[in-house]
Amino acid sequence: NFPLHLHTTCNTYQYPIKHINYNNIAVFLSLCRWFSENGDIGWFRSLFVRKVDARKDAHSNLLSKRETSNLYNIQFHNVKPECLEAYNSLEAEVQNKLHHDEDYPCEVVGSWNTWYGEQDQVVHLWRYRGGYPALTECLQKLNKNKEYLEFRKERAKMLISRRNQLLLEFSFWNEPLPRQGPNIYELRTYHLKPGTMIEWGNHWARAIKYRQENNEAVGGFFSQIGDLYVVHHLWAYENLLSREETRNSAWQKEGWDATVHYTVPLIRTMESRIMIPTSSSPLQ
Numbered sequence: 001n002f003p004l005h006l007h008t009t010c011n012t013y014q015y016p017i018k019h020i021n022y023n024n025i026a027v028f029l030s031l032c033r034w035f036s037e038n039g040d041i042g043w044f045r046s047l048f049v050r051k052v053d054a055r056k057d058a059h060s061n062l063l064s065k066r067e068t069s070n071l072y073n074i075q076f077h078n079v080k081p082e083c084l085e086a087y088n089s090l091e092a093e094v095q096n097k098l099h100h101d102e103d104y105p106c107e108v109v110g111s112w113n114t115w116y117g118e119q120d121q122v123v124h125l126w127r128y129r130g131g132y133p134a135l136t137e138c139l140q141k142l143n144k145n146k147e148y149l150e151f152r153k154e155r156a157k158m159l160i161s162r163r164n165q166l167l168l169e170f171s172f173w174n175e176p177l178p179r180q181g182p183n184i185y186e187l188r189t190y191h192l193k194p195g196t197m198i199e200w201g202n203h204w205a206r207a208i209k210y211r212q213e214n215n216e217a218v219g220g221f222f223s224q225i226g227d228l229y230v231v232h233h234l235w236a237y238e239n240l241l242s243r244e245e246t247r248n249s250a251w252q253k254e255g256w257d258a259t260v261h262y263t264v265p266l267i268r269t270m271e272s273r274i275m276i277p278t279s280s281s282p283l284q
Contacts, residue, residue: 092280110283112275165226173220181284
């Protein structure tokens with residue numbers, strides 16, 4: 001063991017590095033070798049990196065409510081402006097029949113006209129109690145229902161375009177239930193970066209308590225079929241002023257700022273719709 005005298009220059013200053021103790025280095029390397037040979041490197045790695053558990057199951061099992069097995073279908077219908085009133089009347093008639101017919105395992109959760117956001121758009125949210133088997137049963141029966149097939153032909157004349165997504169509900173959100181109005185609704189849609197859904201769910205599972213003070217939380221969903229890594233949060237407010245006050249009050253609660261800090265980097269794009277319930281919507 002001999003002292004090593006080096007000089008290194010940083011800016012205009014010189015820092016001598018003296019007397020490196022090679023005995024200490026040897027001990028350190030021996031410890032590293034021991035952890036590696038004994039397969040117990042977790043402690044050693046934890047000194048340098050944050051441990052992240054590997055995902056061991058699908059999003060649908062880790063984040064959804066297993067006890068209910070509910071499947072949701074959210075529909076976005078872009079209607080010809082001159083046909084919006086006729087469309088709402090026709091849709092309400094058919095929805096009421098399906099909603100109250102026990103032979104069809106589906107129910108309308110809510111229907112809305114977009115007020116702010118994409119104009120002349122109608123949003124429907126359907127629930128299938130029993131998951132994919134209930135959806136399949138319902139579709140098979142509808143395809144044999146002549147009255148429904150005629151309705152679809154008539155509705156098609158009123159539409160510009162339409163799309164849908166199949167969703168599951170987050171386990172930490174309440175199930176959407178009918179409510180009295182009048183209310184306005186906000187549908188906030190987040191397109192997440194692939195691979196971040198579990199992290200999003202973990203943060204919101206802790207944060208949802210900050211957003212329930214005024215009973216504004218209606219439902220939270222994530223996509224299974226359609227656009228993937230999409231999250232929908234549905235909120236209810238008395239009016240736009242109530243929305244502003246409720247959202248601002250969340251910032252007064254300790255922990256909400258951390259939720260925003262950690263979830264914003266997970267988002268690719270986001271969108272907000274302010275919606276008015278149709279006359280037939282169970283969510284008023």
